[in-house]
Amino acid sequence: MKNINKFILIIFLLLFSHTATADEALITDSSLTIPTELILDTTIIIPKLDFSNISLFDALTALARTYNLSMYIDPSVVGNINFRLENVNLNDALLFIINEYQLSWEKTGTIIKIYKPIIPPPPLEPLNIFFENNLLTVDVKNASIDYFVRTLIELTERNIIIESHLSGKISSTIHNMETTKALKVIFTSNNFTYKVIDKIIYIGKDQSGTTSPSLSRNLNVSCEEGLITLDVANTSIGDVLTVLKNECGLDLFIQMKLEGNITASIKNKTAEETLTYLLLNSKYSFKEVDGIYFIGNRESEDMYDTKLIRLKHLIAETIESIIPVSYTKQLTIKVVKEHNGLVLTGPRTSIAKLQSFIDEVDIPIAQVLFEVLVIDYSTSDRAEFGITANNFGGDAGLPGQSYFPNIDISAKGSNINNNLRSIERHLGISNLGTLDDNFFLRLHMMEEEGTANLRSHPKIATLNGHTASLNIGTTQYYLLESQTVFPSQQTSLSTQTAQRFETIEANMSLEVTPYVNSSNELIVEVKPEFNSPQSAFDPDIPPTISKRILNSTVKLKHGETIVLGGLIETTKRKNISKFPILGSIPIIGRLFQNHTTTENKTELMIYITPYIYYGSEGSVNLDSLIIEK
Numbered sequence: 001m002k003n004i005n006k007f008i009l010i011i012f013l014l015l016f017s018h019t020a021t022a023d024e025a026l027i028t029d030s031s032l033t034i035p036t037e038l039i040l041d042t043t044i045i046i047p048k049l050d051f052s053n054i055s056l057f058d059a060l061t062a063l064a065r066t067y068n069l070s071m072y073i074d075p076s077v078v079g080n081i082n083f084r085l086e087n088v089n090l091n092d093a094l095l096f097i098i099n100e101y102q103l104s105w106e107k108t109g110t111i112i113k114i115y116k117p118i119i120p121p122p123p124l125e126p127l128n129i130f131f132e133n134n135l136l137t138v139d140v141k142n143a144s145i146d147y148f149v150r151t152l153i154e155l156t157e158r159n160i161i162i163e164s165h166l167s168g169k170i171s172s173t174i175h176n177m178e179t180t181k182a183l184k185v186i187f188t189s190n191n192f193t194y195k196v197i198d199k200i201i202y203i204g205k206d207q208s209g210t211t212s213p214s215l216s217r218n219l220n221v222s223c224e225e226g227l228i229t230l231d232v233a234n235t236s237i238g239d240v241l242t243v244l245k246n247e248c249g250l251d252l253f254i255q256m257k258l259e260g261n262i263t264a265s266i267k268n269k270t271a272e273e274t275l276t277y278l279l280l281n282s283k284y285s286f287k288e289v290d291g292i293y294f295i296g297n298r299e300s301e302d303m304y305d306t307k308l309i310r311l312k313h314l315i316a317e318t319i320e321s322i323i324p325v326s327y328t329k330q331l332t333i334k335v336v337k338e339h340n341g342l343v344l345t346g347p348r349t350s351i352a353k354l355q356s357f358i359d360e361v362d363i364p365i366a367q368v369l370f371e372v373l374v375i376d377y378s379t380s381d382r383a384e385f386g387i388t389a390n391n392f393g394g395d396a397g398l399p400g401q402s403y404f405p406n407i408d409i410s411a412k413g414s415n416i417n418n419n420l421r422s423i424e425r426h427l428g429i430s431n432l433g434t435l436d437d438n439f440f441l442r443l444h445m446m447e448e449e450g451t452a453n454l455r456s457h458p459k460i461a462t463l464n465g466h467t468a469s470l471n472i473g474t475t476q477y478y479l480l481e482s483q484t485v486f487p488s489q490q491t492s493l494s495t496q497t498a499q500r501f502e503t504i505e506a507n508m509s510l511e512v513t514p515y516v517n518s519s520n521e522l523i524v525e526v527k528p529e530f531n532s533p534q535s536a537f538d539p540d541i542p543p544t545i546s547k548r549i550l551n552s553t554v555k556l557k558h559g560e561t562i563v564l565g566g567l568i569e570t571t572k573r574k575n576i577s578k579f580p581i582l583g584s585i586p587i588i589g590r591l592f593q594n595h596t597t598t599e600n601k602t603e604l605m606i607y608i609t610p611y612i613y614y615g616s617e618g619s620v621n622l623d624s625l626i627i628e629k
Contacts, residue, residue, distance in 0.1 A: 306345045
């Protein structure tokens with residue numbers, strides 16, 4: 001506003017006080033050639049006006065203000081004006097300025113608009129490009145990259161995209177070359193990058209020629225068949241990604257300035273693996289969308305990705321508890337039981353770090369099959385001594401004489417009489433007596449030993465570190481009767497009897513827990529327990545339960561058997577059978593008694609043989625098993 005007022009003041013001073021000099025250009029009505037167009041009333045005369053290096057925009061604004069014109073001056077009106085006017089009407093003066101400075105004007109009612117017209121560029125000459133039968137012929141020199149690509153798109157109907165603000169010239173001469181090969185040769189020979197993704201051709205600026213010598217020494221990159229080999233030493237992350245973009249044609253969208261240097265050596269890795277290793281220990285991450293890799297701050301949720309990791313050997317519900325806290329930062333973990341896997345949400349680099357940990361621990365698990373043999377070795381010592389005599393009619397049916405393995409001598413009355421006669425002759429004794437022929441005598445002396453009793457032969461399998469258990473037994477019921485006494489005001493007490501059934505269990509249980517080490521040896525925790533009743537079942541009296549418990553930890557190899565034992569139980573019983581009255585007479589009563597002594601010793605022995613399997617080698621062929629059955 002201050003400048004406009006200044007110009008108005010200058011115009012008024014010039015109109016009323018300026019006198020032309022010999023060196024100044026004087027434009028009068030007689031010397032000014034003007035068009036015949038009519039903008040304003042030609043009766044408005046400018047007596048004297050002098051513009052000396054004044055802004056064209058400001059000069060037109062001063063005229064509008066001086067003569068109260070409704071005028072809009074477009075910002076496109078630029079430049080300076082330098083001339084004098086004298087005795088010229090206002091219409092001619094405006095038309096002269098408009099034509100002299102190549103301006104245009106429009107009038108709407110009384111409003112005048114003055115602006116700079118847009119002059120279209122001259123038409124471009126057609127390029128010498130011919131396309132037929134997928135063969136391309138090109139003969140161009142210094143053609144604009146934009147014009148060249150537009151012409152190719154029209155002729156070949158190929159989808160070609162160039163980088164934003166890409167500039168440069170194309171010069172090439174090719175005759176009847178296959179189109180794809182021709183395009184690659186043309187663009188690469190003119191220092192442009194050429195790559196094809198999903199049948200779309202992308203053209204960019206080749207920066208390889210501008211790489212600094214120091215960067216070339218510290219960074220070597222090669223790409224073959226989609227695999228990247230990279231060797232970088234203390235180089236900026238941004239420079240590494242730029243070279244990867246240019247050399248390997250990666251579509252990278254970097255959302256921020258990358259800071260920090262990196263040293264790495266990578267061989268034959270995919271683009272995703274390469275970016276993971278490069279950004280793993282930095283504050284950046286990446287996300288892939290439709291083949292484009294977006295790189296930014298790993299703490300930004302825009303960089304978050306979701307991935308399902310399915311476990312091969314471990315159980316998903318158990319692995320979550322063993323993941324270190326350092327691996328779960330910025331990650332949300334959810335267990336999916338249906339897939340035996342983990343759904344991870346977070347930065348791709350954090351997911352890759354946890355993926356590496358899971359691959360390290362998710363290895364085949366040993367499965368251990370235990371063959372267990374439980375034997376009760378029972379030693380029964382039974383000694384019997386006695387004389388059995390009888391007298392009855394008929395044949396006694398005696399078994400005869402036996403001297404091994406036990407003594408069993410029997411005789412009838414006639415045989416005993418013969419022996420008595422012989423004794424009388426040797427001892428000089430007469431008339432010891434005569435027995436009836438139907439009388440018999442049996443002397444029985446015997447000792448018996450028991451044998452082994454196989455209690456159980458189970459086979460159970462479990463995973464390494466997990467407990468397998470087996471429980472076999474019986475439950476016995478007995479009737480328990482109880483009486484409750486109630487006080488009474490009468491002399492007698494009232495009682496109430498209640499009955500209920502109680503249970504008692506006699507079980508055989510076994511628990512084994514294997515731990516397979518790196519040498520394929522096992523450390524096994526064994527916990528057997530055997531409960532057995534001591535007497536026959538009586539529904540009125542609960543039986544006495546004998547318990548034998550063992551707790552042991554042993555070290556074994558595959559197929560090796562270990563024996564656990566020493567649980568001995570001893571039972572001794574003595575029975576006496578005697579003749580009434582005579583068997584109770586001191587000293588001679590022994591002749592009329594049968595003595596039986598039984599001593600039972602049982603020793604529990606456990607044989608354990610483990611077998612280690614890692615796959616299906618220990619599985620059962622169900623079809624064969626059905627055929628055998």
